[in-house]
Amino acid sequence: MSGHSKWSKIKRQKAVSDVKKSKYFSKAAALIVIAAREKGGDPSTNPALRLVIEKAKAFDQARHRRN
DSSP states (O other): OTTOOHHHHHHHHHHHHHHHHHHHHHHHHHHHHHHHHHHOSOTTTOHHHHHHHHHHHHTTOOHHHHO
């Protein structure tokens, strides 16, 4: 029964989900920077920035990564 431990299954699933999250978080961070550069860093006056931040929140991106 080698290779059938609970941790090995979790490790594989976690690796797949971590890659997906990493790609999304990198893209979201870049979009936040672009939106902030275009029209300022205040989400109340920048609808594009507000939209990107809301999407990042919906995907459970950590607050310190969004700021």
